Amino acid sequence: MEVRSAPSLLPILRSRQQGEVLTYLMCDPDRETSMSELAHRVGVPLSSVHREVERAEAAGIITSRRSGNTRFVRADTDSPYYDSLSDLLVKAFGPPHVLAEALEGVEGIEAAYVYGSWAARLHGVAGRRPVNDIDVLVLGEPDRAELYEALGGVEGRLGRPVNVVIRDAGWLRDGSGSFHATVTERPVVAIEIKKQLGRDPVPQSS
Structure with missing residues (x-):
């Protein structure tokens, strides 16, 4: 489009x-x-x-x-x-690309997405303030120390803090609660990690 x-x-x-x-x-x-x-x-x-x-x-x-x-x-x-x-x-515009590179070496990730204000702005949702951080949802069972180290290493390049939330692989499909609604009712952007072949289905806004 x-x-x-x-x-x-x-x-x-x-x-x-x-x-x-x-x-x-x-x-x-x-x-x-x-x-x-x-x-x-x-x-x-x-x-x-x-x-x-x-x-x-x-x-x-x-x-x-x-x-x-x-x-x-x-x-x-x-x-x-x-x-x-x-x-x-x-x-x-670079968070999905930069994050994909950073997460390639982290084992146990089934899928990952950018959500929150950055994803909303990419899809044209207006906001009153600049995007001050990048919110990342990781699905699977990654090594947390390895994941945090990988994401911490890209904050300087992206010019913003990166906040990560980890959930089970099927959380987008089977989850519930206010945070689940916050994520799934607004635009999200898939992080295309090269080594990962599968993706958990997620409602996409465009």
Whole structure:
């Protein structure tokens, strides 16, 4: 789905899709991806990705190359804008990407999500104050010390404290109570941890 209005997380950008396309590329300076893979990863139509890439390359903040009929894109780390822009984008749109990287090495996680004010803002829910922390829900039986260490290591990069809540793998489906309602009745954003193949079903808002 195209989201054309200025994003609540960073209203200086033209649209949420612009922020997500640029963040995916700038979150990892070594990442090179095809246009179709980029569209798939950020959930944006290929035509919109093409427009955003054209604008970004014209501005000198990404670079591209062709191999046959496939166009590959990546962040231009030589750009004078790279350091400042990547830092800004990661803080605004990067929590799912940064958290996924941090949680890859933590055993026992069945699924993980960002919930609360950051997730709501990503989905366009307005708020009176800036997002001051990142709320993370982890499902499964992770080693708590390992989990806290992994999440503590990304707080500087995200520019905010990371608060984590741990629940059983089936909690989203079978849980109850006020906290369960708080999580499931508002938008949540899945943290796509590469080593995890399964996901507990969760109501998604968009």
